[in-house]
Amino acid sequence: MTNEIARIAVVGAGLIGQRHCRAVQIADGATLSAVVDPSDEGRAFADSIGVTWFAELSDMIAAGAADGVLLATPNTLHAAGANMCIDAALPVLIEKPIFTDIAEGRDILQRADAKGVPVAAGHHRRHNPLIARAKQSIDDGDIGQIVSVQCSTWFMKPDYYYDVDWRRRKGAGPIYLNLIHDIDLLQFLCGPITEVRAIESNAVRNNEVEDTAVVLLRFENGALGTVNVSDTIVAPISWELTARENPAYPATNEACYWIGGTNGSLSLPQLGLWTDNGAQSWWQPISQVKLIHGFDDPLVRQAAQFAKVIRGTATPVVTGKDGLAALSVINAVKEAAQTGQVVDPRL
Ligand SMILES: NC(=O)c1ccc[n+]([C@@H]2O[C@H](COP(=O)([O-])OP(=O)(O)OC[C@H]3O[C@@H](n4cnc5c(N)ncnc54)[C@H](O)[C@@H]3O)[C@@H](O)[C@H]2O)c1
Structure with a gap:
């Protein structure tokens, strides 16, 4: 999909997830195609910005509603979310801390590498x-x-x-x-x-x-x-x-x-x-x-860079391994x- 607009789903529409949604909406080469959040507030937020809502990441994946995923769920859910994205061959950008356990994180990143799925870490300051x-x-x-x-x-x-x-x-x-x-x-x-x-x-x-x-x-x-x-x-x-x-x-x-x-x-x-x-x-x-x-707003630049990663025209500026090294x-x-x-x- 080298020349297409990358459809990005934001998973977890809380404090930072809502800011990511706005960033994706204005980032070059990206479109916000779905919001995933089981809470009433998450659904109301998706409705308020006119974006398709899903309660669960697995539902969104089954619907084929995105080309890449921005994971902004609570820390303990990052590993499960990343695994689902990797299984579905969806590039994933994971908020910090990328994982909660180093050994588990290393395994997940190895699996992603083996399957050729890009994993990025959400250290957005690096995009400043x-x-x-x-x-x-x-x-x-x-x-x-x-x-x-x-x-x-x-x-x-x-x-x-x-x-x-x-x-x-x-x-x-x-x-x-x-x-x-x-x-x-x-x-x-x-x-x-x-x-x-x-x-x-x-x-x-x-x-x-x-x-x-x-x-x-x-x-x-x-x-x-x-x-x-x-x-x-x-x-x-x-x-x-x-x-x-x-x-x-x-x-x-x-x-x-x-x-x-x-x-x-x-x-x-x-x-x-x-x-x-x-x-x-x-x-x-x-x-x-x-x-x-x-x-320039680093969150918007991060979303635009992730869109390039999804399109296969760039590699992550902050890799999953960088995220694990910081952790x-x-x-x-x-x-x-x-x-x-x-x-x-x-x-
Ligand atoms: N980069 C930054 O500067 C920055 C700033 C704040 C938070 N964070 C990170 O972002 C992540 C989220 O933090 P937050 O402060 O926005 O938390 P939050 O509690 O405000 O939001 C989390 C959202 O995830 C939703 N959620 C829970 N289970 C879910 C599931 N199974 N599927 C989808 N959504 C689900 C919740 O309903 C909630 O809306 C954390 O990892 C945090 O460390 C990063």
Whole structure:
């Protein structure tokens, strides 16, 4: 179907699924052909946007209503949904965390590979044009050899966010729910992570899950990194509050990542590139240029890219394996925090 419009079904029309539906509707080369969600709200939403509704993914597949599937169901349903899509030879884009279990995820991805079915992971930030520009700058050697990385993920979730029970329990918390996106970006920009050390705390909210964690990273290329995550700090430094990807978050002008190298350093999301014109001395002045990049909604770009994957004209920008690699680092952060050990997250 190289030249055709790709028909995409969104499965799970909740918080993020509804945003995916709108993104698919305006993405180049894609059309929203079905909404799958057993809830009354899901059906009402499908009706409200005039799109065919199915209660179950199996019904949608039996009806042949899509060429590809965007899975935005709760985490524990990702594996079953992915298996159904692979059996039906339907390319599938799976929201993060791609799976809940690494071994099961590996098996599913192997089966998909064997059947030639593309699997993409929903780390949409990677579709932000500024990330491609940052990667190009690093690959061009603008900052030299990467030495160290600082990542801040500080924000304040309102208390009522935790009125929902599962959000207070194991498997939730800002490490699993939020940091996984930052980890995907850090691995994309700086390479695979090989060592994880971490400490965590729940001293403010007293939930079963952490409210705060500090993480030390070592990358395969020798670079080091620190990550500081908390959902109980009033602060302007997180991707959510700086990157202007989602208008729901009031934006600030601060940097949340700094990537430091032997020739310069790069701030994100500003893409401020600081260099000393080769002086290599702290006695010499350093100056900043701002790298230019386009702006486009990453969710819409992700949907358009997935449409190309469905049409067979592109491979996923964020592969299923990338999604599993990010999950493995997140699992390592939790393990390291709980055991005090150094954990190797490589798959
Ligand atoms: N990329 C991001 O920034 C981002 C943001 C939020 C959530 N997420 C991820 O997206 C997924 C969904 O999260 P959410 O916050 O939208 O959850 P949600 O609870 O708001 O929505 C989930 C929806 O799935 C539906 N559902 C349940 N069982 C189903 C089934 N068998 N078939 C089809 N639909 C079913 C529910 O009725 C609900 O409407 C999770 O994996 C989450 O981690 C990603």
